[in-house]
Every structure is written in C-alpha cells, then in structure tokens.
Amino acid sequence: MKLPADLPAGAASRADRGLAIRLRRRAAEVVALSEFFAVYGSLINFAGLNALLALSLYVPLSAGQLSLGNAAFAGIGAYVSALLTMRLNVPFPMSVAAGGCLAAAVAMAIGAPVLRIKGIFLAMATLAFGEVVRICAVNLSITGGAEGLIGIPNKTTAVMIYGALAATAYFLTALRWSQTGWSFASIREDETAAMVMGINTTRYKNVAFILGAFIAGIAGGLYAHLNFIITPAEFGFSAEVQLLIYNIVGGTRSVFGPIVGALILTAIPEALRAAGVTAGPLRLGVNGLILLLVILYLPNGLSSLFAKKR
C-alpha cells in the first residue's frame, strides 16, 4: 500500500484533492487495522476458536445431551493433528481433518454405552472420559507427557478459523431444519414423545454426540497449529466447564447463542485489561457475574435479547 505522501504531485484539481484525502484516510484505516490486529490478533484468533468449540458442545446440547467431553475431543484433535504434521509431515489441512475424524471415531465408540445414561449422570460419565484422555496424554511418551508437545508449526490463520466457524454455523443452521435437526429438537423437548412419533432416539443422540466431537476435533487441530505448544492441562475440566458457560451465557436456542457467548466472554477480560483493570481475578469475576445474571434473568441466554426484538 502506497503511503499518502507518495500521491501524484499533479493532484491539483478539487476532485483530485478529494480523492487524495479519501486515499489518505483509507490508508490510515488500513494502518490502524493492521496495528489493531498486531495487538489483538491472538485475541481474535482465540475468540474464534472458542466460538467453534462452543458450537461443538451446542450440537449435543441441542439434542438434550449434556456432554462434558468436548474439550477432551478437542484434545484428541489437537494431539493427533500436531503429531501428524510434526512426525509424519502430513499436510496441514489433512492432519486437521484427520484429528477431527479420530475424535469422531472415539465418540462413536464411547457413544453407544455412554448415551444410555441420562442427564447429570451422562455429564459425569463424559467428564470421566475427559479425565481418561487427559491422563493418557500425561502418561504417554508420544504425547510428550505433562509438558506436552512443543514446536508445532504455526499454520492456522484467522481466515481459516473464521472460515471454519462460518461454515460450521451455516451447516448447523441448515441442519436445524432437516430431519436430523427436528429429531434433535424433539429429543431435547421430550424423549418419550419423540420415540413414539417414530424417531430413533438412540441413533440421533449418537449422531449429535459424534458431530459435536468432530467439530471439537477440528477446533483442536486449528488450536494446536496456532499455539506452538499444547499441554494436557489445557483440555481438562476447566476447559469443559468453560464451553458449557459459553453455551449458557449465549443460549442454546439458536446457533448464534454459543458464538455470541464465546466471543463476549473471551473479549471482556481483554477489554478490561485494555481499560486498565489489571487484577486478573477481577477481570474473570466480571465473567462470573455475567453468567450469574444470565442464569437468573435470561434462561435462554443473551441471544434471546435479540430474538425478542424481532
């Protein structure tokens, strides 16, 4: 981009002067934007990945299944894709896809026994699964133990993250009006009624679980190739709960709820830091307060605020 000073000297007429001013303004904007990205680029990336992860949990939630295993599925995606690129030189897109597929395969294997369990017990069972995955990552040598994997090539870009987020959101919106989406919604509302209207509830619960795991696995792969280093602790209990909080705060009545929840809750602590609030606990406390207020006053999440106005 040419800087404003390099504009043609013969720009004498009024029209030309107007153009010059506009160009100058435009250039300033571009500079400001790139500066903004330099400062907040990683925040923007992580917010997008968190939104993608929130969507991965939204899928089983939309079928009434409270799963707390999605951070573990993200972990599987992250480790598998990182190992494929680092050890086997597999091209980046393929290794990310493979991570998603393996996470989905694991979900398929554990879904059959685990999805017989309902409600809070399902949450506990999937949480236990997450712990197993974490302990495996800590104890295996190929995953680098507790220190994790270091030196993962940096391949993920903001465009990829937001492209994946947009594609997922579009897919899930279309899914909502399909046979599968209606089945998810029916099961969530009343599983018995869903059964007697001909819905194979076992099958659709598994579909939701596997699809969620696949999205989580993809997000994990993108995360690994953004971050240079991954450790087992990042995919543990607090990450699981974080994903649930994004969904609760944003609301699970539409695809946009979890996205809004994740973007806002990721951005607020950073915005507060920029505003001069440096105490970490205070910044996170604001998120806790938002969660509390939403639970008390907005049972369908922040996105219901926008829905009501329409």
Add this chain to the structure above:
Amino acid sequence: MISGMLLEFEKISRSFGGVRALSGVSFGVQAATIHGLIGPNGSGKTTLMNVVSGLSGADAGRLLFDGRPIHRLRPHRIAALGVARTFQNIRLFSGMSCLENVIAGQHLMGARPLFQRLFRLRSANLAEMKSLADARACLSKAGIAGRESAPAGSLSYGERRRLEIARAMALKPRLLLLDEPIAGMRLREIEEMESLFRSLVASGVTILLIEHNMPFVMRLCHSITVLHFGETVMTGTPGEVAEHPEVIEAYLGGKGERNEG
C-alpha cells in the same frame, strides 16, 4: 388371524415388581372402528397402551398389528408401522410453537433432506411448503388453527390435548391411541373432538380410546373392552357392556371416584 382385526392382544401380561398391571389380556380391535378401553383407576389401561406403542414390554403374550407380531419392536419401529398416540399426562414440546410441534411430528413423512437445504435448492422450499400445509391442516382439523405461533406451553388444558392429537395426526397413522383425550375439556370442545374422531374413522383410521367419560364412550365407540385389576372383564358393544352386571358393579358404580392420573 381373524379377518378385519387391525390389532390383536393375545394373553398379554405385564407386572411391575409385585403389581400385576396386566394379566392375560386378550381382545381384538376391528379396523376402521373406535374401540373403547374402560376400567377403574389402576386397572391397567395406560399400561396396555404403553405395550402397544412399545414403551413398555410385555412379560408374556403376543401382540399382532395387521397380523404381524410387534411386541418385541422398539417404539420408533412401531410408530413406523403407522401407530401414533397421545398421553394421559400430555407430552408436548413446550419450547416450540403449535405449528412446530406438528412439524416435528412429521418425522416419518420424510422430505426434510439436509442436502437440498444446504445448497438452497428449490426442492427444499417445495418440501417445506408441503410440510407447512400438512401441519396447518392437522391444526385446523384439531380445531386450533388460530394458535399456530403460540408457544405450546401457553395453551389452555383443552388446547394442549388438541395439539397433542394434531401432532399424532401428523404421522398419518393407521392406528391412533388416545389416552383420555377429552379429560378437562369443555362441552363444546368435547363435541368437536367427537366429530373429529368420527371423521378420522370414516377415513379409515382405527382408534383405541381410553376414557372415563361414559356417555362419550357409549355414543362414540363401536366396541368396548372392560379392564379390571389387569384382566379383561368383557369385550362387546356399548349396549352389551352397559348391561353386564360385573361392569355396572366394578366400573359404572364407581364413577364418582375418578381422578386425573
């Protein structure tokens, strides 16, 4: 198989712990008729309906639908044969609007493919228009056309029952199981339901009806089975049932005790 029977119970038994909810129940339901199922509270009527829809397995006996054994099938398989039902304690999708409830009930009608939707093909729109039109028709048959976009949770008691019937009709069933469909309805609503059930039967649907409102049962049903402590007292026409001494003693006499379960 007796010709013309859509549903046949053959010595169906079911216990819950020590409670024998059903013991050796046998009777047949003629196709395209309304068959009443009456009996005092706790006599096993709902349990029998649960056996038909596959929600509750039978411990012993056989159940034939259109000559085919169905007592080992899972609920969605039985529904796929054309069996729809409502529940005594109403099970609506209360987070959805009335119209959405009925659309959800169209699961077995197919025609909601993801692929067309994803690529915004015209066929997706056409399928959707048809599904909408069908759903609206069900709502208007059940007499709640005006409440299309109302959340199901906001309906009156009678409207909820009617919405549940509309949702069951969305499946275009051959056999419709109704568990106390007019409980809590006002007189005008009851009359509307009566003509709805008659028109369904005229179009070939078979109805198995549990109801405590005896005048309603007597004027609507072609045949009636009386249950008492999980056993069939008798099966016959309304006239025969009304004259049976055991029925008068066991059921008609105890009319004042009925409650909502």
